Amino acid sequence: MVTGFSEQFDRHGAWRREMGARLKDLAAWLKQHHLLDDGADEGLQRLTEQLRTDKVMVAFVAEFSRGKSELINAVFFAGYGRRIMPASAGRTTMCPTELAHDAELPPCLRLLPIETRLQPQALMEWRLAPEKWTRVDLDVNDPEQLAGAMEKVSEVLHVEQDQARALGFWHDDRPEDNPPVNAQGLVEVPRWRHALINMAHPLLRQGLVVLDTPGLNAIGAEPELTVNLIPQAQAVVFILAADTGVTKSDLGIWREHVATMQDSSSSRFVVLNKIDALWDELSTPAQIEAQIARQCADTAQTLALQDDQVLALSAQKGLLAKVRGDAALLADSRLPRFEQLLGQQVLGARHVMLQDAIGAGVARAQAEAERTLGMRRRELSDQMLELQGLRGKNQQVIRQMRLRIEQEKAEFDRSAASVLAVRSVHMKLLRETFQLLGNASIKRELVSLNTALREPGLKLGIRKSYAQGFDNLRGVIRQVQTLEGEIHAMLTAAFRQLNTDYGFALQATEPPTMERFTADLDAVERSHLRYLGLGHMVQLARAEFSEKLVRALLARVRSIFETALGEIELWNKATTSQLDTQLRERRRAYSRRIEAIERIQDAAGGLDQRLRDLEQEQAALQTTAQRLRELGHDMRRASVASTTPPELTEVVPA
Ligand SMILES: Nc1nc2c(ncn2[C@@H]2O[C@H](COP(=O)(O)OP(=O)(O)OP(=O)(O)O)[C@@H](O)[C@H]2O)c(=O)[nH]1
Ligand SMILES: [Mg+2]
CATH class of the missing domain: 1.20.1330 (f41 fragment of flagellin, N-terminal domain)
Structure with missing residues (x-):
């Protein structure tokens, strides 16, 4: 069964909500029985908060025009029935663009002017200064308006060479990487430094963050992207295109930004996009298949990977197929296989991480509660012994x-x-x-x-x-x-x-x-x-x-x-x-x-009455202890059972 990324993410989101609700119930029950001390209470609260706000970032990193934005459209936004992120020939996404959901803000696109690069503050600091960003409101129910607003990430400025140098886009030592210069000798640079898109898209609302990046020249110019943002992503998708093969600048990005994350905990995917370029009508399907396989093998060899670690697909045809509801084209685009792997790898790992955290948190709270119950039980039986010893004794x-x-x-x-x-x-x-x-x-x-x-x-x-x-x-x-x-x-x-x-x-x-x-x-x-x-x-x-x-x-x-x-x-x-x-x-x-x-x-009959009370209390404690064990057990079972990630056997992380 091939499950798309969205379905897997929905399932993961539902699981997180269920676990959050169960944790709240558990905390309420413990509190009701005076078994939740401040430490355990805070531990459970943090866990609930973690489940609620957990973010999963998927970063798309590649040279320009490899199809990053198109793949983002195909995987996440096909439901809008059209392209949302601008994708066109040549340089399109001019600044790093983060798509996420923040319930505190209306749906909007926020843009940080490129001139902020001349100031020393880190991107993280600019995030805390909302007034420095240009805001464009988004109408999420109007895909046309949405796509129109997103065009802003493609905007450019023309500046003097010195200014381009100061902004980090002009390097005298690497002239081949410099941006185009117009007839007046002005250099084309991005108008914006960073874009934040806030919308209540179902996946984003459940904590998905998508990072679209511009090509080599621009990624290098923003050190924070490479030292902070990309390394913290749970998955990095590196894209090559079948029509260009692996170029020198592809290799540059691979070596600098992707290959180095080998021993980090995030998953890495290598995509060979635009395989529709190989769908030649004069060739038989078997010939096309063989050609795709050969190109994957070549790519794998160049990047020192196994052949099956390169995932061939066509983002554009995948998007088209989803918009038109064309199942045959979707299968040919091979997009579903990528989505399935992305979901399994990224959410599988996230699931295990959260599950461990829940397991540990619940075990801690349970141990605390059991200790308290044990104490109460011991004190009750001590008291009973004490009172029994008083039978028949005088004042x-x-x-x-x-x-x-x-x-x-x-x-x-x-x-x-x-x-x-x-x-x-x-x-x-x-x-x-x-x-x-x-x-x-x-x-x-x-x-x-x-x-x-x-x-x-x-x-x-x-x-x-x-x-x-x-x-x-x-x-x-x-x-x-x-x-x-x-x-x-x-x-x-x-x-x-x-x-x-x-x-x-x-x-x-x-x-x-x-x-x-x-x-x-x-x-x-x-x-x-x-x-x-x-x-x-x-x-x-x-x-x-x-x-x-x-x-x-x-x-x-x-x-x-x-x-x-x-x-x-x-x-x-x-x-x-x-x-x-x-x-x-x-x-x-x-x-x-x-x-x-x-x-x-x-009172004369006070002793017997008191002993009977104590017996009752003892029985009640017994029941509470039993219920506590059951609750802990239920919690552990629910955290494992309800959405065990799909079979991971087939996964081939790059
Ligand atoms: N034939 C074909 N064209 C594609 C495919 N995917 C993307 N393209 C086209 O390639 C061009 C570049 O795609 P983008 O998604 O803009 O590429 P990008 O990597 O985001 O590029 P920048 O934003 O410039 O960094 C667009 O015209 C896309 O329509 C594909 O699978 N097949
Ligand atoms: Mg793009």
Whole structure:
């Protein structure tokens, strides 16, 4: 069964919504039974939020005119019955264009003027300055208007050569890549630097983000695209065209922007587009088939891939077939096979990632709840034993019992001081961790790289500065890990002592692992390395280029460190609220015991009544524990069962 990308994405979206709703139900149930402490509550909330807002970015990267925009139209927008993204011969998409959905904004196209390149701010910073963007409202119910507005991404300006150079489009050392010059000697450059399209298209609404890029010349001019945006995409689709074969500039893009992502976690697809160019009416279908296979094999060889890693298709015929509802043409376009692989690979991986997160989050909340239930159960049976011992005893004994409980409680109240001491050590260590991951620390560790990049002129020793800077950052992560270890060891010892002294059931939560962040740093370093070869020395010598690189780097590292910080905060919260819960439960148990004794002192039949109550409470706890196990089990089953990704056996990632 071949399933299109849209259907797979819809299914994935439905699964995410279902899991989100189940998580909410679980949290509500736990809260209702006073089994959800603040830490677990926040953990579940973050998980629900993650499920709701999870983004999947598919980036299309290729030389101009290979059919990126046409393929985007065919896969995502055929439902509009026409081309939405402009696709035409020659350079069409002049600026990187992101299609996404933001419910806070009306449907619109926002364009960042190209002149902003002359200023030092990174793209990420411009995103936070909406007033700097030109906004065009979109009418999503009117495909004509929609397509008309999208034409803006093709707009160009004609500027003096110096201006083109300053904007990063004119390179004296690589004249063959320079843009066209008109009769007046003016250079054609894009009018916009970046375009953001916001529309409530069904796939975009469910978190799909599509990134369309312009060809080589333009991608290179925006370092942030290569160091931040493309490396963060879940899938990168690289496109070649059957009518041009693999050209030198195709290879340039492949080597610089796609081949290097080999060991990153995103999926990579290589498409040989425009196979309809080979549909020669004088050839038999078998001959055409053989010719396509041969071209795939040649392409694969040039890119050092396996033959079956190159997916041949015709975006244009695929779009046409979908618009006309022509099943035979659609099959010939081979578009469905690509869509199926794209969906399986990208959503399959996303699904597994989210499933793991749900599994871990639910297990944590469940473990917390079970610990609390266990405590309640133990306290109930202690109390029953205590009361049973009072059967037939006189008032004197009962009074003594009350005194003993009050003494115990006073002693327990003194535990507050020990708990406070643990907390203050914990906080001190945490503060150190937070400082390590803060902005000042990042700046400090990257100071020499920063200076080296900002130094005027050729930067020959820059690779060394990068290696040094990233070693420093990895060192910070290692320090954080060491601190986490110390915190964990400290808590384990302190909890053991508190458990012995006051009969708590505290257990230190495992700290979050930091490996992922080291891997993220490695990926950022790799994405920068491509700018450090000899071929880029001239570009790198330009102050505004290296300034952009520095800013893009800082922004990315900051976001990695912030994520790490967020996980540590959550871990900290889990620990603190565990302590809070146990202290609260214990306090409650003492007041219940004292209250029970008081009642027995007051009324003759009080003891038997109280014992019966306790038995009932015990039975209720039993039921709650049973229900908790069932809920956890249901949750795990639902996360796996409802949309297990389709068979992955056939998938051939490039
Ligand atoms: N014959 C044929 N033409 C195609 C196919 N796909 C795209 N084209 C045409 O090739 C031209 C370029 O397509 P675009 O989608 O604009 O290419 P692009 O990669 O987005 O190019 P830029 O936006 O300039 O970077 C357009 O005229 C398309 O109609 C195809 O499968 N077959
Ligand atoms: Mg295009």
